[in-house]
Structures are given as C-alpha cells and as structure tokens.
Amino acid sequence: MTERELTARVSLTLPNGRVNPDAIGWARQPIVDTSGIRRGRGRNKRWEYWNVTTPTHILALTVSSLDYAAVHEVWVFDRATERTWGKAATVLPAHDVELPAQVEGGPARARAQDLKIDVVPEVGGTRLQARIPDASFDVFAALPAGHERLAVVVPWSRTRFQYTVKDVARPASGSVTVDGATYDVPEGESWAVLDHGRGRWPYDIRWNWGAGSGISDGRTIGIQVGGRWTEGTGSTENAVLIDGRLHKIHDELDWEYDIADWRRPWRLTGGGLAASFTPFYDKVTRTNLGVVASRTDQCFGHWAGTYAVPAGEVVRFDGILGWAEEVHNRW
Numbered sequence: 212m213t214e215r216e217l218t219a220r221v222s223l224t225l226p227n228g229r230v231n232p233d234a235i236g237w238a239r240q241p242i243v244d245t246s247g248i249r250r251g252r253g254r255n256k257r258w259e260y261w262n263v264t265t266p267t268h269i270l271a272l273t274v275s276s277l278d279y280a281a282v283h284e285v286w287v288f289d290r291a292t293e294r295t296w297g298k299a300a301t302v303l304p305a306h307d308v309e310l311p312a313q314v315e316g317g318p319a320r321a322r323a324q325d326l327k328i329d330v331v332p333e334v335g336g337t338r339l340q341a342r343i344p345d346a347s348f349d350v351f352a353a354l355p356a357g358h359e360r361l362a363v364v365v366p367w368s369r370t371r372f373q374y375t376v377k378d379v380a381r382p383a384s385g386s387v388t389v390d391g392a393t394y395d396v397p398e399g400e401s402w403a404v405l406d407h408g409r410g411r412w413p414y415d416i417r418w419n420w421g422a423g424s425g426i427s428d429g430r431t432i433g434i435q436v437g438g439r440w441t442e443g444t445g446s447t448e449n450a451v452l453i454d455g456r457l458h459k460i461h462d463e464l465d466w467e468y469d470i471a472d473w474r475r476p477w478r479l480t481g482g483g484l485a486a487s488f489t490p491f492y493d494k495v496t497r498t499n500l501g502v503v504a505s506r507t508d509q510c511f512g513h514w515a516g517t518y519a520v521p522a523g524e525v526v527r528f529d530g531i532l533g534w535a536e537e538v539h540n541r542w
Contacts, residue, residue: 213444213461214363223247223364223374223409230372232362240364241314241376241455245409248312254371254414256542257310259311259319259330261339261385263350263362264424265396267291267513270387271350272328272341274308274321277542281305283321283328287348288511293435293492296389298348299377300326305530314360314376316406336381339403350385350396353405359457361435365410366444373410373440380424380452381405382434382466403530406443415541416440419466420448421479421488423514423533430454432528434486436479436512438466449482451528452519458518460484461514470508470537477510479534486516488535502541509536 215236224247234243248255248375257295258275264271269288275281278336281302300323302308315337319330329340330442332538360378367373384398418440422431433452442463449460462482469475475490490512498505514531 214459216459217242217362219385220244221264223372229369230366233285234364234374235366236364237447239359239464241362241378242366243362243374244313245374246312248409248411248539253409256373256408256410256412258406258408259310260408261330261352261403262406262422262534263348263352263396263403264399265383265387265394265401268387268389268396270339270350270396272330272339272340274310274328274330275318276305276310277310279492280305281308281321283308283323283325283326284348285328285343285345287387288387288494294455295494296343297324300324301362312409314378314405324402337403337405339385346389348385348387348396350383350401350403351385352353352381352383352405354381356453358455359452361450361457361459362406363446363448363450365441365444365448365538367413367444371411371413373408373412375410375448376405376435377422377435377448377450378405378407378432379422379435379456404533412542417537417539419535419537421477421514421533421535423531425531425533427528427531430526430528432526432531433455434528434531436486436532437486438464449484451484451526453518453520458520468535468537473508473510479516483519483521484516485518486514488512488514490531490535504541506539507536510537513516515526 438446460482468477490510
C-alpha cells in the first residue's frame with residue numbers, strides 16, 4: 212500500500228461538510244485546514260493531547276470537544292514511586308473550551324472546576340501549562356528547524372473521517388510541581404508528543420496507539436505507530452522519526468500483546484519495523500454511562516528494536532521511553 216503524500220495546504224472538508232478527496236493522504240507537516248469541523252453536527256470530535264516524558268515524571272493534558280461535551284484531563288505520574296496526581300472533567304454541554312482549526316493556528320484552552328489548561332504557540336515551539344489541585348506544570352515543547360510531523364487523513368466514508376497529527380520527539384524543558392515540591396523538566400532528557408485530532412467518527416471504535424521519544428546511539432528517535440482504526444481505509448499512522456526526518460510506513464503493522472498480562476512485552480512488526488515494547492505501568496481508565504462508554508489501557512514503558520530505512524540503513528534503538536495503548540470507545 213502506498214499513500215499519497217500531500218505537499219500543499221488543503222481543506223479537510225468540502226462546502227457540504229463531506230471529506231475533501233484532495234485531502235486524503237499524508238504529509239510531513241500539518242498542512243490540512245480543519246475549520247469545517249465545528250461543534251453541532253453530532254459526530255464531531257476535536258482534541259489536543261500532549262504528553263511529556265522526563266527522567267522523573269510523566270505529564271499529560273487533554274483538551275477536547277466531542278460535540279455534546281467537553282472532556283479534559285491533567286495527569287502527573289512520579290516514575291520512582293508510581294504515585295499519580297490527576298483530574299478529569301466532563302463539561303455538559305461543551306463550554307469554556309477553545310481549539311484551533313490548525314496546529315499552531317492559535318491557543319487551545321480549557322476551564323473547568325479545579326482544572327485549567329493553556330496550550331499556546333510561541334516563537335520556536337509551544338507552551339504547555341496545566342493546573343489542578345496539588346499539581347501543575349509549565350513546559351516548553353521546542354520545534355527545531357526542519358523537524359517533521361506525521362499528518363494523516365483517514366477516511367472511513369465520505370461522512371466519517373479523521374485528520375490526525377502525531378508529533379513525536381519534541382525537545383521539552385520546564386518544571387512540574389506536585390504537593391508544593393518543584394522538579395525540573397530537564398532539556399536534553401525530556402520529550403513532548405502531540406496528538407492533534409479533528410474529524411467525524413463512527414459511534415463504536417477500537418484502536419491501538421504507540422509512541423516513544425528519546426536518544427539512542429547518539430540519534431534522536433521518535434516512534435509513532437497505530438492500528439485497528441485505520442484498517443481498510445487505505446491510510447496508516449505509522450512512521451519512524453530519525454534525527455527529525457520522518458520515514459512513513461505505509462503498511463499496517465502486526466500487534467502482539469496481551470492486555471490481561473500487560474507487563475509482558477508487546478511486539479510490533481511490519482514495513483521494516485521490528486520493535487518490542489516493555490511496560491512498567493498501566494494507566495487504566497474506565498467510563499460507562501450507558502450510551503457513552505470508554506475503556507483505555509495506556510501502558511508506559513520502553514521501546515527497542517530496529518527499523519530498516521528504505522534507502523538501506525538499519526537503525527537500531529533501545530531505551531526509548533513512551534507508551535502503547537488499547538482503547539475501545541462508544542461515543
């Protein structure tokens with residue numbers, strides 16, 4: 212399978228709201244305009260998810276609008292003690308939420324009781340600020356010159372489609388505060404990952420997603436893999452970033468794992484990638500409100516393996532911190 216590479220700016224939707232055929236494909240930068248995805252059509256989903264890995268902590272924030280509700284989360288994890296600080300908020304109907312039509316197109320903000328999130332583009336990167344009781348962080352995710360991001364339009368049909376930007380291995384720096392104690396997010400050892408999503412989704416969907424960022428043998432490595440939700444669409448969200456250059460994997464990957472025994476290594480193969488993922492923590496989220504339900508196991512751990520670059524080089528990597536997840540949503 213070979214996907215079309217997009218090289219010029221394009222609108223995700225046609226004037227009638229259906230997916231624009233000219234937008235179906237992938238790009239090395241977030242060049243798709245999603246201003247046609249607004250609240251009010253019932254199946255619209257818009258979100259910004261940022262995750263930051265540091266030597267001591269893992270930080271995450273979510274700003275989202277799912278048409279009928281705004282759903283936000285701030286989460287902080289202490290890697291040494293496995294203690295967590297977190298707060299999720301569901302706002303019905305959706306209000307006090309701001310999401311831009313494009314990556315770096317403006318701020319993303321969320322306000323709810325005891326929760327405040329600001330994601331603001333700045334010169335040279337993006338500022339991530341989040342605050343909940345007993346925890347906060349202020350992180351700058353740098354955008355190095357020439358750094359490439361994976362942008363993909365996934366079409367289930369003319370009326371159901373998703374635009375995703377997966378931006379891995381962004382150098383991060385700043386601070387995190389928990390229970391009054393402040394810790395560095397040290398530059399050179401900390402990494403930010405963005406999941407930017409805009410689209411119109413089926414009601415019942417399952418997916419896998421994995422990501423990782425770090426330095427191995429002196430090279431900056433970013434892992435971006437996905438599965439299930441793209442099957443049969445002609446698109447994938449698989450890629451390896453090496454020193455800022457994106458290498459697109461056009462194949463669906465084979466995922467081998469057992470979520471009932473989540474500490475066992477996961478294995479992913481296909482398209483030149485042979486990777487293992489060894490978890491050390493499972494962030495379990497369960498929501499069941501009848502018609503709306505969600506089940507997520509987001510396992511954090513380390514990636515290792517090889518990637519055969521199409522030009523012929525085989526790149527080895529080890530100790531790349533990140534996550535792999537299994538999700539089932541009815542939404």
